[in-house]
Amino acid sequence: MAADDAPESEEDQDVGAESDDASRRTFLNLGTGVLAAAAAATVVAPAAVYLTAPLRRGPAGEGGFIPTFDRTMFPSGEPVKVELVADQVDGWNAIHDVAIGAAWVVALEGELLALSTVCPHLGCAIDFDPGEGKFKCPCHASAFALDGTVEFGPSPRPLDRLDVRVEDRLVSIRYERFKTGIETKEPV
């Protein structure tokens, strides 16, 4: 073995032994690297799959229609805020009857509109100003007409309409979340 007869100083070493030792070192260095990489990979590879698992889950609430109130609860031209209560799966929990979101419901010329309370700009909760008869975002002062169109401020699109259904006078709303900050209405 080269190490056994390693001389005191490099000058004394003959060329053959030196290259022999060098190639041995190269092999050991390479082997060390490969083995260490293999050991790391046994954790890193499954970790990548594990950490990204939530990204492969479907959208949280591919929900059906959520029953709210009787049709007569929504007088013409006066928005009413409705809490939407449904079952929710949150990680390991299955929760019954929790508020998963809210909607402003407004009857306009006989038609019932349900507008998401999530501001299309950056996701703040939209409020209603009865004095001006406008929806207003408390964060960046976007203002919306009763039908949801933008009247003022930075919101890139009107308030998001949710699907409404009226059966036997019972008003049901399908809750959905949309991407914020863009001009088009796209589900999250």
Next chain:
Amino acid sequence: MSTRWGAWLEDRARLTTFWRWFADEPVPGGARLRYVFGSVLVYLFMQQVVLGILLATYYSPSASDAWASTAYLNDQIEAGWFLRGLHSYGSSAMVIVLVLHALQVIVSGAYRRPRELTWLTGLGMGAIVLAFAFTGYLLPWDQKGYWATQVATSIIGNIPLGESIQHFLQGGAEYGNLTLTRFFAIHVFVLPFGLGGLLVAHLALFRVHGVTPPIRPTDAELQRKSQPFVPYQLFIDVCAMVLTGAVLVFVTFSTHGAELFAPAQPSSNFVARPEWYFLSLFQLLHYLRGPLQLVGTVVIPGSIAIFLLALPWVDRARERGLRHRWPILVVVGGLFSGVIALTAVSMVADANDELYQKGLAEAQAQAEEARRLALAGISPMGGAAVFENDPRFHARQLFERNCQACHEISGVGGGAEGPSLAGYASRDWLAGMIRNPKADQYFGLSKHDEMDAYPTKSLSDADLRALVEYLMSHGVADGGPVDAELAARGKAVFEDDQNCSMCHEVEPGESGGGPNLHEYATRAWVTRVIEDPSQADLYGPSAQMPKYVDKLEKQEIELLAEFIVGQRTPAE
């Protein structure tokens, strides 16, 4: 390019200088296999840290969430079982390699002057590894961790002044949210920082004094055979790490990850055992009872700890050679054998203990059930609420609220009015009922007294068996096997010999003096009885049991019927 960057970095961070200092550490006498244990421990610790962080991305340390989140990450997150398995078995691997490292240090006398502080920091890390195992065992909040840790904290509570320590550790007199947050904080913050700090000191001291070389060769010989740490020793170290990692992966795969028992239930009982490396202490307590318990919990472990701490000073031998230090080696060997013997005794005792094996099998079945139910999500009430996902749980609750006052089932309730539903509609139940319908466990306590008893003198055992088989063929068997020949004989008994058909119709819809036996005691029939037993083809207007058609939902009634029919043992 690379050299320019290298030079730039070297100017600012001295990385190359540092690397040379690390890599060129001389190993006197050359690289050796027996030096690998320290490196393998560093590797295992690093891996445990990474795995622990990964687990923490899904785990939630609260009494209501701990089990649910552990079951979720283990059973529903891809590769979760694998990473959790590696972390769990990794702790066992650390204990094993730690012992090997300590034995190698003791045999080679590496604890001796001037390396006393290296030895003490090593012992400190050993204690921390055990504390890691102890705190980590509880975190899943499953039956195993909960009960085993209860035993351990009770032991702490029994030592003098221990009660305050126990309550401080578990955040009060009882286990709960605070126990978990404390154990979690200790496990993921206190211990890792403690171990990390001691490790830096340990390695620094190691670099000061160097490796303890073999005894025999002369110093000149050792110098001549000296090799740099990189690549010679490091290569061997990495091989040992990979071997250790491969064993861990193999064990994790072959067991499909670490065990997870059912959620902790303070009201249940469980065959609690500590992790295998604490079994010797556990076994010791079988022998040392009453006032002697302190000997097992404090005196013996304390003496061993003091002996190990004092080892560099206890060892007065002038030379490091084995011949000079045999008393030390005899004591250590004796202790080690004692630990192994006690562990073996404990394992053998459990393997031969039928009660323990039965308890374990039940616990494993319950664990499987709980984890299957957990896939549907668990109510925020927490871990043990997982059993509410079981339809039978609702059925049992419905039964308790609506039926149990009159009907006995599995030894609970009843004692009044209605027939016992234990083993309902099994062959034995039917035979017993026909023999004596007025017995207390049948209709004896109710108003229904029209049916005669059929003692042996009027109905032979053979005829009774045939009659029961005939009833089974009418639906009671619910699709189970029926002896057709026997049933045909039973038909004759029913219609002619005993004239049962005088009161009981068997064609659907027709009514007689007694209930129509078409589909008798099937799920559908029981559903109708619960809905309204006073229907003409059932018990008629004189039915004593109330109607439930207006009190319960259709779905609930069906669930109850299923539950009642399910009282029949599967073999029937």
